[in-house]
Amino acid sequence: QVHLQESGPGLVKPSETLSLTCTVSGGSIGTFYWSWIRQPPGKGLEWIGYVYYTGTTNYTSSLKGRVSISVDTTKNQFSLQLSSVTAADTAVYYCAREPKTRYLYGSVSYAFDFWGQGTMVTVSS
Amino acid sequence: EIVLTQSPGTLSLSPGERATLSCGASQSITSNYLAWYQQKPGQSPRLLIYGASNRATAIPDRFSGRGSGTDFTLTISRLEPEDFAVYYCQQYGDSPYTFGQGTKLDFK
Numbered sequence: 008q009v010h011l012q013e014s015g016p017g018l019v020k021p022s023e024t025l026s027l028t029c030t031v032s033g034g035s036i037g038t039f040y041w042s043w044i045r046q047p048p049g050k051g052l053e054w055i056g057y058v059y060y061t062g063t064t065n066y067t068s069s070l071k072g073r074v075s076i077s078v079d080t081t082k083n084q085f086s087l088q089l090s091s092v093t094a095a096d097t098a099v100y101y102c103a104r105e106p107k108t109r110y111l112y113g114s115v116s117y118a119f120d121f122w123g124q125g126t127m128v129t130v131s132s
Numbered sequence: 133e134i135v136l137t138q139s140p141g142t143l144s145l146s147p148g149e150r151a152t153l154s155c156g157a158s159q160s161i162t163s164n165y166l167a168w169y170q171q172k173p174g175q176s177p178r179l180l181i182y183g184a185s186n187r188a189t190a191i192p193d194r195f196s197g198r199g200s201g202t203d204f205t206l207t208i209s210r211l212e213p214e215d216f217a218v219y220y221c222q223q224y225g226d227s228p229y230t231f232g233q234g235t236k237l238d239f240k
Binding site for chain 1 (some may be wrong): 134163167169175176177178179180182183188189215220222224225227228229231232233234
């Protein structure tokens with residue numbers, strides 16, 4: 008059974024960089040897309056971006072310029088960095104797996120089938 | 133960006149009743165890549181339906197999804213006590229992936 012576990016500081020100061028890692032166990036990080044999703048307290052879900060095991064990335068436009076997602080296949084981990092944080096970045100951050108295969112004229116995806124338990128990050132001085 | 137609008141915001145029903153949740157998209161969803169998730173307090177979302185109508189692994193058959201283009205529904209045929217939760221739709225056919233604002237299913 009695949010298991011995802013987020014880790015990282017629970018408190019980050021305004022203007023600093025939020026850094027989280029997701030460790031994947033029970034399966035390989037290869038051939039899947041790996042996303043970060045966040046949920047502010049009492050609110051809905053927001054997709055942040057994904058990384059493919061090759062290192063290819065895609066981010067939501069509202070965070071472009073502040074966000075970076077990377078992968079380390081040797082450790083079966085992928086990571087999120089979000090710079091210049093403000094109180095608006097306070098949220099539960101989830102990592103999730105997306106089985107997706109790209110073809111020449113399209114792709115086949117099965118949505119987010121496995122999620123981590125989430126980690127709460129508070130931005131405050 | 134594709135905006136997903138879920139209705140109703142809150143649905144109050146009793147166990148044994150049928151629940152119908154709606155998700156409307158601001159434009160047609162590529163390949164009908166529309167998913168439904170269930171989220172209970174303090175838990176991460178759980179995938180119920182992908183590709184608009186395909187049940188995910190180990191999801192009971194009382195959950196069903198249908199729709200295409202811009203209009204989608206999730207139906208729970210006979211509510212069990214454990215089904216009372218928040219439900220989100222999500223499109224993953226175009227970047228950026230987007231979620232609806234959620235429908236809360238609570239006890240009447």
